[in-house]
Amino acid sequence: MAANTTTRVALLERMSASIGDWQSLTTSGTGNSGGTTLIDTGLVNLAGGGDDDFCLGWYVRITSGANNGEVRRISIYTQSSTTLTVGQAFSNQVASSVTYELHRYDPVVKLDSITRAAEELFPDLYLSLVDETLVVDDLLSNSDFETFASSAFTNWTAIGSPTLSAETSRVVHGDQSAKLIAASGAIDALDQNLFTAVNINDVEGKTLHFKGWVWASAASAARLQVTFDGSTYTSGSYHAGDDEWEDPDTMYVSAAIPSGATEMTCRCEVSAGQTVYFDNMFAYIDPVHKYTIPSAIRRGPFRVEQQARISRGTGVFLPLGALMSGHRLKLTGKGMLSRPTTDSGTMEVGEEWAGVITSYALMWMFQSLGTNVSQSLVARFQEQSERWDLATRRLMARLGNGMSSPTVDTWRGYAVEEDSSGRYLVFQETR
Numbered sequence: 001m002a003a004n005t006t007t008r009v010a011l012l013e014r015m016s017a018s019i020g021d022w023q024s025l026t027t028s029g030t031g032n033s034g035g036t037t038l039i040d041t042g043l044v045n046l047a048g049g050g051d052d053d054f055c056l057g058w059y060v061r062i063t064s065g066a067n068n069g070e071v072r073r074i075s076i077y078t079q080s081s082t083t084l085t086v087g088q089a090f091s092n093q094v095a096s097s098v099t100y101e102l103h104r105y106d107p108v109v110k111l112d113s114i115t116r117a118a119e120e121l122f123p124d125l126y127l128s129l130v131d132e133t134l135v136v137d138d139l140l141s142n143s144d145f146e147t148f149a150s151s152a153f154t155n156w157t158a159i160g161s162p163t164l165s166a167e168t169s170r171v172v173h174g175d176q177s178a179k180l181i182a183a184s185g186a187i188d189a190l191d192q193n194l195f196t197a198v199n200i201n202d203v204e205g206k207t208l209h210f211k212g213w214v215w216a217s218a219a220s221a222a223r224l225q226v227t228f229d230g231s232t233y234t235s236g237s238y239h240a241g242d243d244e245w246e247d248p249d250t251m252y253v254s255a256a257i258p259s260g261a262t263e264m265t266c267r268c269e270v271s272a273g274q275t276v277y278f279d280n281m282f283a284y285i286d287p288v289h290k291y292t293i294p295s296a297i298r299r300g301p302f303r304v305e306q307q308a309r310i311s312r313g314t315g316v317f318l319p320l321g322a323l324m325s326g327h328r329l330k331l332t333g334k335g336m337l338s339r340p341t342t343d344s345g346t347m348e349v350g351e352e353w354a355g356v357i358t359s360y361a362l363m364w365m366f367q368s369l370g371t372n373v374s375q376s377l378v379a380r381f382q383e384q385s386e387r388w389d390l391a392t393r394r395l396m397a398r399l400g401n402g403m404s405s406p407t408v409d410t411w412r413g414y415a416v417e418e419d420s421s422g423r424y425l426v427f428q429e430t431r
Contacts, residue, residue: 362384
């Protein structure tokens, strides 16, 4: 685990320990076959463990074995046999050597409170995001093949019977590229039809450019193509086959868009029996001035930079100037902290901010508990909620009232717009 992350179970332990409500134990025997009991001789060593009533109404949270993650409320404690009986049976018999926790307050509510804290403390506490998925003027979707599921690349159509996989060790940009093994005796391909991505009447007579990065070990193993009718193709040059990536200065095809076009398909073609890798593809016609901001960026972007050289795959990013087709944009903004759903899952906070999360979670928990109790307990929970609200404010003030914000562009040739469908980066029409 990195130093600037904290696991969900660590946040739960910290939150529980703050109110003296953390016991981590291990069963010493096997419970009944119905799954309603667990046995632990160590219970007698707890404060009150010699009293049959010491933990009635508390909660058991199993943290290993067949019932991992299940929570049940204790209805009976038998001190003489150190046996806990729960009101609702666990899904399976509770075995010996199973780890579990005891909580006075429902751990499900605690975990929900941690999630609420991460959500409600945003944007003061946030995940710093740097996104490089947008490419200037690009019309393709999933152009760098980062989305792969069920043996297919999202938005791409396999032609023929290729074997497709996501490659993580031979990559130009991002986390993966597309690996395509063509069947023996057949030419296979990956296609993406851009016909619905443009108004075909507006682009007739203009030029479609399709470019990208291609790796092949054999000459004439791969090339790029475009078609506007599904039968006549314009082809780029074949890869030289030098066991290396060839960049968009070499791997490209350009074609005029005819009147009466019925499709506008970009094709990554692989010769029979060959293994080829594709990455960082892009296709463009006219300047694009409006881009959908990735949904993970909730605030910002505060800074937008542009890839300096397209032949480097990623490389250096420079302050925004005139937009250049095919160059990547780097967006820096704020995203939500992760809300882990497993004990080993992590939230992107270190020691100091973990204290703020757990303090706010306690405030939220007691506030929530106070809405569904008898009138005699309302004041008690309200008092606890106010106490932890004050503790949260003090911690936040001591730490500067939130994480430091990203630096902001001094010159902005763009605006951020928003509607019911999403948020957009809109550039000045200067090209």
